[in-house]
Amino acid sequence: MKTSIPTLSEQMRDGNLFAEQCPSRDVLKHVTSRWGVLILVALRQGTHRFSDLRRKMGGVSEKMLAQSLQALEQDGFVDRVSYPVVPPHVEYSLTPLGVEVSEKVADLADWIEVNTPQVLAHRDDRAA
Amino acid sequence: MKTSIPTLSEQMRDGNLFAEQCPSRDVLKHVTSRWGVLILVALRQGTHRFSDLRRKMGGVSEKMLAQSLQALEQDGFVDRVSYPVVPPHVEYSLTPLGVEVSEKVADLADWIEVNTPQVLAHRDDRAA
DNA sequence: CAGCATCCACGATGATACTG
Protein backbone atom coordinates (compact mmCIF):
# COMPACT_ATOMS: atom_id res chain seq x y z
CA MET A 1 0.00 0.00 0.00
CA LYS A 2 1.12 3.46 -0.81
CA THR A 3 1.58 6.29 1.60
CA SER A 4 -1.18 8.84 1.85
CA ILE A 5 1.19 11.54 0.65
CA PRO A 6 2.27 10.35 -2.80
CA THR A 7 2.28 13.85 -4.17
CA LEU A 8 6.02 14.01 -4.67
CA SER A 9 6.57 10.83 -6.65
CA GLU A 10 3.32 11.28 -8.52
CA GLN A 11 4.03 14.83 -9.51
CA MET A 12 7.55 14.08 -10.65
CA ARG A 13 6.58 11.06 -12.72
CA ASP A 14 6.44 13.15 -15.86
CA GLY A 15 7.35 16.78 -15.52
CA ASN A 16 6.39 19.20 -12.82
CA LEU A 17 6.41 22.83 -13.80
CA PHE A 18 6.16 23.85 -10.18
CA ALA A 19 9.47 22.20 -9.39
CA GLU A 20 12.27 24.69 -9.73
CA GLN A 21 14.80 22.58 -11.58
CA CYS A 22 12.47 20.44 -13.66
CA PRO A 23 13.51 20.25 -17.33
CA SER A 24 9.91 20.81 -18.34
CA ARG A 25 10.46 24.46 -17.56
CA ASP A 26 12.94 24.71 -20.41
CA VAL A 27 10.43 23.17 -22.78
CA LEU A 28 7.84 25.65 -21.61
CA LYS A 29 10.28 28.46 -22.09
CA HIS A 30 11.00 27.49 -25.69
CA VAL A 31 7.35 26.96 -26.57
CA THR A 32 6.07 30.12 -24.92
CA SER A 33 8.99 32.29 -25.94
CA ARG A 34 8.27 35.51 -27.75
CA TRP A 35 8.97 34.06 -31.20
CA GLY A 36 8.43 30.39 -30.40
CA VAL A 37 4.69 30.92 -30.15
CA LEU A 38 4.51 32.71 -33.48
CA ILE A 39 6.67 30.12 -35.22
CA LEU A 40 4.54 27.22 -34.03
CA VAL A 41 1.34 28.95 -35.05
CA ALA A 42 2.70 29.99 -38.43
CA LEU A 43 3.96 26.51 -39.28
CA ARG A 44 0.49 25.08 -38.75
CA GLN A 45 -0.34 26.41 -42.18
CA GLY A 46 2.35 24.29 -43.74
CA THR A 47 6.02 24.28 -44.60
CA HIS A 48 7.77 27.61 -44.64
CA ARG A 49 11.14 28.84 -45.77
CA PHE A 50 13.28 30.94 -43.49
CA SER A 51 12.48 34.24 -45.14
CA ASP A 52 8.82 33.34 -45.42
CA LEU A 53 8.66 33.04 -41.66
CA ARG A 54 10.67 36.17 -41.18
CA ARG A 55 8.33 38.15 -43.39
CA LYS A 56 5.25 36.67 -41.76
CA MET A 57 6.20 37.57 -38.21
CA GLY A 58 6.46 41.26 -37.61
CA GLY A 59 9.63 42.51 -36.00
CA VAL A 60 11.76 39.42 -35.63
CA SER A 61 15.49 39.65 -36.34
CA GLU A 62 17.36 37.02 -38.31
CA LYS A 63 19.29 36.07 -35.25
CA MET A 64 16.30 35.51 -33.01
CA LEU A 65 14.38 33.63 -35.66
CA ALA A 66 17.29 31.28 -36.28
CA GLN A 67 17.85 30.86 -32.57
CA SER A 68 14.20 30.16 -31.79
CA LEU A 69 13.96 27.71 -34.66
CA GLN A 70 17.00 25.85 -33.40
CA ALA A 71 15.52 25.51 -29.93
CA LEU A 72 12.26 24.15 -31.32
CA GLU A 73 14.17 21.84 -33.63
CA GLN A 74 16.24 20.51 -30.75
CA ASP A 75 13.13 19.80 -28.76
CA GLY A 76 11.70 17.84 -31.65
CA PHE A 77 8.87 20.23 -32.51
CA VAL A 78 10.22 21.52 -35.78
CA ASP A 79 11.76 19.68 -38.70
CA ARG A 80 14.48 21.38 -40.72
CA VAL A 81 15.25 20.28 -44.26
CA SER A 82 18.14 21.88 -46.08
CA TYR A 83 18.54 21.61 -49.84
CA PRO A 84 22.21 21.97 -50.84
CA VAL A 85 21.64 24.27 -53.77
CA VAL A 86 22.68 27.76 -54.72
CA PRO A 87 21.14 29.89 -53.47
CA PRO A 88 20.47 27.95 -50.26
CA HIS A 89 16.99 26.59 -49.69
CA VAL A 90 15.76 25.51 -46.25
CA GLU A 91 12.30 24.40 -45.29
CA TYR A 92 10.79 24.28 -41.84
CA SER A 93 7.77 22.25 -40.84
CA LEU A 94 6.13 20.78 -37.76
CA THR A 95 6.94 17.28 -36.57
CA PRO A 96 4.11 15.10 -35.27
CA LEU A 97 5.09 16.20 -31.78
CA GLY A 98 5.15 19.78 -32.97
CA VAL A 99 1.67 19.48 -34.40
CA GLU A 100 0.45 18.49 -30.96
CA VAL A 101 1.96 21.42 -29.06
CA SER A 102 1.06 23.83 -31.78
CA GLU A 103 -2.58 22.91 -31.25
CA LYS A 104 -2.40 23.92 -27.61
CA VAL A 105 -0.42 27.01 -28.43
CA ALA A 106 -2.76 27.99 -31.25
CA ASP A 107 -5.78 27.56 -28.99
CA LEU A 108 -4.22 29.99 -26.55
CA ALA A 109 -3.13 32.37 -29.28
CA ASP A 110 -6.59 32.37 -30.82
CA TRP A 111 -8.22 33.05 -27.49
CA ILE A 112 -5.92 35.97 -26.90
CA GLU A 113 -6.50 37.45 -30.33
CA VAL A 114 -10.25 37.26 -29.83
CA ASN A 115 -10.32 38.52 -26.26
CA THR A 116 -7.69 41.23 -26.41
CA PRO A 117 -10.41 43.88 -26.82
CA GLN A 118 -11.90 42.78 -23.49
CA VAL A 119 -8.53 43.04 -21.82
CA LEU A 120 -7.97 46.50 -23.22
CA ALA A 121 -11.41 47.57 -22.04
CA HIS A 122 -10.62 46.32 -18.56
CA ARG A 123 -7.38 48.26 -18.48
CA ASP A 124 -9.20 51.41 -19.48
CA ASP A 125 -11.69 50.90 -16.67
CA ARG A 126 -8.98 50.94 -14.06
CA ALA A 127 -7.33 53.93 -15.61
CA ALA A 128 -10.56 55.86 -15.24
CA MET B 1 -19.32 43.39 -52.37
CA LYS B 2 -16.08 43.01 -50.53
CA THR B 3 -12.68 42.97 -52.12
CA SER B 4 -11.06 39.60 -52.66
CA ILE B 5 -8.23 40.53 -50.33
CA PRO B 6 -9.95 41.23 -47.00
CA THR B 7 -7.08 39.74 -45.05
CA LEU B 8 -5.96 42.99 -43.50
CA SER B 9 -9.22 44.28 -42.09
CA GLU B 10 -10.32 40.81 -41.10
CA GLN B 11 -7.13 39.99 -39.31
CA MET B 12 -7.07 43.25 -37.41
CA ARG B 13 -10.68 43.07 -36.33
CA ASP B 14 -9.69 41.54 -33.02
CA GLY B 15 -6.02 41.12 -32.36
CA ASN B 16 -3.31 39.94 -34.68
CA LEU B 17 -0.27 38.46 -33.02
CA PHE B 18 1.64 38.61 -36.26
CA ALA B 19 1.35 42.39 -36.38
CA GLU B 20 4.35 43.98 -34.73
CA GLN B 21 2.63 46.65 -32.70
CA CYS B 22 -0.60 44.86 -31.88
CA PRO B 23 -1.55 45.12 -28.19
CA SER B 24 -2.40 41.43 -28.19
CA ARG B 25 1.33 40.79 -28.01
CA ASP B 26 1.43 42.36 -24.57
CA VAL B 27 -1.39 40.15 -23.40
CA LEU B 28 0.43 37.13 -24.75
CA LYS B 29 3.58 38.24 -23.00
CA HIS B 30 1.84 38.51 -19.64
CA VAL B 31 0.03 35.22 -19.98
CA THR B 32 3.02 33.24 -21.23
CA SER B 33 5.57 34.90 -19.00
CA ARG B 34 7.76 32.72 -16.85
CA TRP B 35 5.62 33.16 -13.75
CA GLY B 36 2.35 34.15 -15.39
CA VAL B 37 1.80 30.62 -16.60
CA LEU B 38 2.41 29.13 -13.16
CA ILE B 39 0.20 31.68 -11.45
CA LEU B 40 -2.73 31.02 -13.76
CA VAL B 41 -2.40 27.29 -13.37
CA ALA B 42 -2.03 27.48 -9.60
CA LEU B 43 -5.05 29.71 -9.15
CA ARG B 44 -7.24 27.17 -10.94
CA GLN B 45 -7.30 25.27 -7.69
CA GLY B 46 -8.86 28.19 -5.89
CA THR B 47 -8.02 31.35 -4.04
CA HIS B 48 -4.47 31.73 -2.83
CA ARG B 49 -2.68 34.13 -0.58
CA PHE B 50 0.53 35.78 -1.67
CA SER B 51 2.80 33.51 0.32
CA ASP B 52 0.82 30.44 -0.64
CA LEU B 53 1.56 31.15 -4.26
CA ARG B 54 5.17 31.94 -3.50
CA ARG B 55 5.63 28.66 -1.69
CA LYS B 56 3.86 26.71 -4.39
CA MET B 57 5.97 27.96 -7.27
CA GLY B 58 9.59 27.00 -7.01
CA GLY B 59 12.12 29.76 -7.34
CA VAL B 60 10.03 32.87 -7.71
CA SER B 61 11.13 36.06 -5.96
CA GLU B 62 8.73 38.36 -4.14
CA LYS B 63 9.33 41.05 -6.68
CA MET B 64 8.56 38.95 -9.72
CA LEU B 65 5.53 37.35 -8.13
CA ALA B 66 4.08 40.73 -7.21
CA GLN B 67 4.94 42.12 -10.61
CA SER B 68 3.44 39.21 -12.51
CA LEU B 69 0.30 39.33 -10.38
CA GLN B 70 -0.12 43.01 -11.09
CA ALA B 71 0.13 42.46 -14.82
CA LEU B 72 -2.48 39.72 -14.70
CA GLU B 73 -4.66 41.84 -12.47
CA GLN B 74 -4.43 44.78 -14.85
CA ASP B 75 -5.42 42.58 -17.75
CA GLY B 76 -8.46 41.41 -15.83
CA PHE B 77 -7.38 37.81 -15.36
CA VAL B 78 -6.74 37.92 -11.65
CA ASP B 79 -8.81 39.40 -8.86
CA ARG B 80 -7.01 40.87 -5.86
CA VAL B 81 -8.78 41.28 -2.54
CA SER B 82 -6.97 42.99 0.30
CA TYR B 83 -8.14 42.71 3.89
CA PRO B 84 -7.02 45.73 5.90
CA VAL B 85 -5.93 43.82 8.96
CA VAL B 86 -2.74 43.33 10.86
CA PRO B 87 -0.88 41.42 9.66
CA PRO B 88 -1.94 42.13 6.05
CA HIS B 89 -4.02 39.54 4.29
CA VAL B 90 -4.41 39.49 0.51
CA GLU B 91 -6.18 36.91 -1.59
CA TYR B 92 -5.80 36.24 -5.26
CA SER B 93 -8.26 34.42 -7.47
CA LEU B 94 -9.20 34.06 -11.11
CA THR B 95 -11.79 36.30 -12.71
CA PRO B 96 -14.25 34.76 -15.19
CA LEU B 97 -11.94 35.95 -17.95
CA GLY B 98 -9.01 34.49 -16.08
CA VAL B 99 -10.72 31.13 -15.82
CA GLU B 100 -10.97 31.06 -19.59
CA VAL B 101 -7.31 31.77 -20.33
CA SER B 102 -6.17 29.54 -17.56
CA GLU B 103 -7.92 26.66 -19.30
CA LYS B 104 -5.89 27.20 -22.43
CA VAL B 105 -2.73 27.73 -20.46
CA ALA B 106 -3.35 24.67 -18.30
CA ASP B 107 -3.94 22.54 -21.38
CA LEU B 108 -0.57 23.60 -22.71
CA ALA B 109 1.12 23.17 -19.36
CA ASP B 110 -0.34 19.70 -18.92
CA TRP B 111 0.78 18.66 -22.37
CA ILE B 112 4.29 19.82 -21.66
CA GLU B 113 4.46 18.08 -18.32
CA VAL B 114 3.33 14.84 -19.91
CA ASN B 115 5.50 15.05 -23.02
CA THR B 116 8.70 16.44 -21.57
CA PRO B 117 10.21 12.94 -21.45
CA GLN B 118 9.72 12.66 -25.21
CA VAL B 119 11.43 15.97 -25.74
CA LEU B 120 14.35 14.96 -23.58
CA ALA B 121 14.65 11.67 -25.47
CA HIS B 122 14.74 13.56 -28.74
CA ARG B 123 17.49 15.83 -27.49
CA ASP B 124 19.54 12.82 -26.44
CA ASP B 125 19.16 11.31 -29.89
CA ARG B 126 20.73 14.30 -31.57
CA ALA B 127 23.50 14.46 -29.02
CA ALA B 128 24.45 10.90 -29.92
C1' DC C 1 2.32 39.34 5.85
C1' DA C 2 2.43 41.80 1.72
C1' DG C 3 4.77 44.71 -1.10
C1' DC C 4 7.45 48.69 -2.74
C1' DA C 5 12.09 50.98 -3.74
C1' DT C 6 16.70 50.52 -4.98
C1' DC C 7 20.73 48.67 -6.89
C1' DC C 8 22.96 45.34 -9.67
C1' DA C 9 24.00 41.20 -12.85
C1' DC C 10 22.96 38.69 -16.49
C1' DG C 11 20.59 37.07 -20.36
C1' DA C 12 17.70 38.15 -24.13
C1' DT C 13 17.40 40.83 -28.07
C1' DG C 14 18.77 43.75 -31.86
C1' DA C 15 21.89 46.10 -35.50
C1' DT C 16 25.53 45.24 -38.32
C1' DA C 17 28.84 42.89 -41.02
C1' DC C 18 30.47 38.76 -43.02
C1' DT C 19 30.20 33.77 -45.21
C1' DG C 20 28.87 29.27 -47.70
Next chain:
DNA sequence: CAGTATCATCGTGGATGCTG
Protein backbone atom coordinates in the same frame (compact mmCIF):
# COMPACT_ATOMS: atom_id res chain seq x y z
C1' DC D 1 19.07 32.66 -49.43
C1' DA D 2 20.17 31.33 -45.02
C1' DG D 3 22.50 31.79 -41.89
C1' DT D 4 26.85 32.93 -38.35
C1' DA D 5 29.78 36.20 -35.63
C1' DT D 6 30.31 40.21 -33.08
C1' DC D 7 29.21 44.01 -30.41
C1' DA D 8 26.10 47.11 -27.97
C1' DT D 9 22.04 47.49 -25.22
C1' DC D 10 17.90 46.97 -23.09
C1' DG D 11 14.97 44.55 -20.18
C1' DT D 12 14.26 40.84 -16.94
C1' DG D 13 14.96 39.11 -12.82
C1' DG D 14 17.15 38.68 -8.21
C1' DA D 15 19.07 40.44 -3.56
C1' DT D 16 18.50 43.60 -0.10
C1' DG D 17 16.36 46.81 2.90
C1' DC D 18 12.30 49.41 4.38
C1' DT D 19 7.19 50.25 5.34
C1' DG D 20 2.08 49.83 6.51
